[in-house]
Amino acid sequence: MIRSETINYVADGLSMIGQLYAQDATAAPRPGVLVFPEAFGLGYHAKSRAERLAGLGYVALACDLHGGGQVLDDLGAVMGLIGPMRADPASTRARARGGLDALLKQPGVDQARIGAIGFCFGGTMALELARSGADLAGVVGFHSGLLTARPQDATSIKGKVLACIGADDPAVPFDERRAFEEEMRAGGVDWQLHVYGGVVHSFTNKNADRMNRPEMVRYDAKTDARSWASMQSFFTEVFAA
Template structure:
């Protein structure tokens, strides 16, 4: 009983310390008539140049994983903002709805790009330096991060965690200015070898400064602790890949920001 009480006290102390280091708030904004509501997480003390990180969530929309990422980055001094891609009253409640919604934006990629740009504007309004911004994304959000690079949004770099790499082959390949970091599960069944090859050729033709890191024994969603541990399902958490990819991202942020 005494041990459990001590553990509870330690957890409460950690929670208080974290909340003292960051300040979180919902931020409403609009895309036409569609109300959007993202989350701003600011550090108690930002870095001198006030770098900003835009977080694009996975296909379920704003989730605990995105919130945890924002908090962790904010404690390091980054001003963070979690984008709302779907809309305040238009969020999926199950995987089927998430697949339909994310699929709609993948087919209408310009609409996805607009939602990313609107979120970037909100990040700047929260105090981030418009000249020192990186976009990171998970799964569906990783696709969005790469789109931010493909369209040369005003960002220093992008990071895709187990994101979709595909693009319409009829799209023109333009010179890519933001630096690109792709963190990929070596056994991700949702990205074919052909799609990966096309992506790498695209990066070369775009003269991008790009990196792609593969993680052994990792499938899709390897950073999501709620994805289970069964690789045979195609999506599963991998603790080692999660830790390694986080370190890779931090090194990338230090380099570009």
């Protein structure tokens, strides 16, 4: 049985409200996984993915983004909040680090086996946390922004990296993918980039189609399944004893 618990923590000066998911307690500590949401905030999508991770045997914390558990619905307002965080990753890293510290305090978590995943801007958060030098075994970004204002920090990445991107995603164009590859190479990172043909942004989110912007955001069931399977294989590898 999966249990769920609200977790309150502080990050970047904000009062955060996350949601923890885990199977009933077992004797052996289990790997922990942070789940960072899309730019709108911690809603059903990220929480449901954290619950699925718990079903796989991990302790998963779906992390707050904007504080107070806010989920915003105005794209302009969201971009106004996200823009400064992209320009200076210190705030992004601080919010991600707060989630990491909260996860590490939870009983039953193997502190030597921690990973992070994220969707859209949440993928950026996972990558920035890795660039900050956090002790992560691996991070996975789904349709995540790949660029950073501090590419030189890739040398601080301690774990492995997997990014899953739509080949036709207007939010992650080819030049951004190429810059990411160059960053990973220069940083000596163990990295993978999975690119899915005919796929745009938000391919894991079934609610993406509600925006009526199929040229920009569109759910893709096949790619959703493929990328999730890639994540499972990746975590099996990085969490191997």
